[in-house]
Amino acid sequence: MKTLSVLGSTGSIGTQTLDIVRKSNGELKVCAISGGSNIKLLEEQAREFSPKTVCVGNVELKKDLELSLNDTGIKVVSGNEGLEEVAAHEDADVTVTAVVGMMGIKPTVCAINAGKEIALANKETLVTAGHIIMPLAKEKGVSILPVDSEHSAVFQCIQGENQKQIHKLLITASGGPFRGYTKEALEKVTLEEALIHPNWSMGKKITIDSATMVNKGLEVIEARWLYDISVDDIQVVVHPQSIVHSMVEFDDGSIKAQLGVPDMRHPIQYALFYPDRFDFGLERLDFYKLSSLDFEEPDMEVFEGLRMAYDASRKGGNMPVIFNAANEFAVARFLAGEIRFVEIYELIKKAMNDVDHIENPDLEQILATEKAVYELLGKKN
Numbered sequence: 542m543k544t545l546s547v548l549g550s551t552g553s554i555g556t557q558t559l560d561i562v563r564k565s566n567g568e569l570k571v572c573a574i575s576g577g578s579n580i581k582l583l584e585e586q587a588r589e590f591s592p593k594t595v596c597v598g599n600v601e602l603k604k605d606l607e608l609s610l611n612d613t614g615i616k617v618v619s620g621n622e623g624l625e626e627v628a629a630h631e632d633a634d635v636t637v638t639a640v641v642g643m644m645g646i647k648p649t650v651c652a653i654n655a656g657k658e659i660a661l662a663n664k665e666t667l668v669t670a671g672h673i674i675m676p677l678a679k680e681k682g683v684s685i686l687p688v689d690s691e692h693s694a695v696f697q698c699i700q701g702e703n704q705k706q707i708h709k710l711l712i713t714a715s716g717g718p719f720r721g722y723t724k725e726a727l728e729k730v731t732l733e734e735a736l737i738h739p740n741w742s743m744g745k746k747i748t749i750d751s752a753t754m755v756n757k758g759l760e761v762i763e764a765r766w767l768y769d770i771s772v773d774d775i776q777v778v779v780h781p782q783s784i785v786h787s788m789v790e791f792d793d794g795s796i797k798a799q800l801g802v803p804d805m806r807h808p809i810q811y812a813l814f815y816p817d818r819f820d821f822g823l824e825r826l827d828f829y830k831l832s833s834l835d836f837e838e839p840d841m842e843v844f845e846g847l848r849m850a851y852d853a854s855r856k857g858g859n860m861p862v863i864f865n866a867a868n869e870f871a872v873a874r875f876l877a878g879e880i881r882f883v884e885i886y887e888l889i890k891k892a893m894n895d896v897d898h899i900e901n902p903d904l905e906q907i908l909a910t911e912k913a914v915y916e917l918l919g920k921k922n
């Protein structure tokens with residue numbers, strides 16, 4: 542039996558994680574959960590899973606949540622401090638990091654310092670602080686198990702292999718709702734169109750990231766840290782059906798792929814039960830019904846976000862932080878209806894050009910870089 546602490550329990554990955562706990566026949570239990578503002582769902586989850594601690598990110602909602610849980614004896618905490626307490630909860634074996642954005646960094650560091658195994662969904666953590674997180678996890682003897690479907694696929698493909706004999710990673714991408722669009726066509730897309738993902742049901746931020754292909758860029762950088770490989774040995778392959786979740790090519794030219802229906806509960810369960818697997822009745826692939834599997838090259842001229850991610854990673858230092866923070870800023874404004882889709886790329890470009898480069902940023906410099914990006918882009922020109 543494993544005990545989990547779930548950061549972001551009210552989100553897309555968080556609720557699917559709890560669904561696995563629900564169906565795990567007591568193999569998994571939950572000692573702590575955290576959400577941002579959705580206290581109605583937090584209360585429901587607290588009553589169903591009986592954690593010892595619940596955290597609400599929005600400190601103004603702490604009193605309300607306390608009131609609604611006052612018959613349960615569950616401890617209510619709030620804000621960043623509360624999130625860190627939940628991340629390092631003494632009863633947790635595994636901390637599931639499923640908050641969205643760079644706010645995932647600090648609680649992940651706390652969880653690693655407390656010796657917790659990490660089931661990592663929050664990709665922004667490794668993108669911006671991979672050079673700190675990976676050595677820290679090694680030092681503390683903590684495993685980082687990928688939840689993201691592509692990284693889980695790579696992880697499954699390298700089991701039993703000599704990691705030194707990886708020739709390259711082939712990270713698949715659906716291409717998003719605007720696959721095949723020209724630059725001109727992309728100028729006109731709306732928020733509603735961008736929020737419809739062809740294959741996956743996910744939180745809003747990552748759904749927009751998939752439409753811009755920034756998500757794939759973030760995943761390339763995440764894979765670079767997880768598997769200690771140069772981004773130049775990571776190739777993105779557009780695969781519209783999202784059945785092949787990623788592949789690994791070895792030195793002899795042999796390629797292993799991991800396939801399955803596009804359902805995040807597959808990679809989540811793999812991270813939680815590794816090295817075992819748990820069958821909780823998910824849909825299975827039927828090869829008689831698969832008409833075709835298609836592959837194509839991504840268009841990095843149109844989907845500039847992917848190209849800029851490679852550039853950011855090659856430049857290194859705090860450049861991936863600048864890339865990521867500018868994207869977080871821009872996506873929030875796009876979701877608020879304040880900018881057009883293609884302006885997301887323009888804001889990232891501006892930040893990558895204008896914010897000071899730092900070679901080997903520590904945690905404080907990473908957060909200061911985020912602030913500098915927000916200050917730069919927040920200014921009205």
Ligand code: NDP
Pocket residue numbers: 548549550551552553554555575576577578579580597598599624638639640641642644662663664665688689690741742743744745746747805
């Ligand atoms: P969601 O937007 O669905 O969920 C985000 C979670 O973070 C919610 O629980 C939200 O709480 C919480 N949160 C937001 N703001 C705060 C805050 N200020 N303090 C504390 N908690 C906060 O995101 P996803 O589940 O889609 O994604 C989570 C992470 O996993 C992202 O990094 C994403 O890139 C990654 N990922 C997601 C995949 C997916 O299929 N969804 C696939 C692979 C990776 P509330 O809603 O209560 O405000």
Ligand code: MG
Pocket residue numbers: 689690691760
């Ligand atoms: Mg993914």
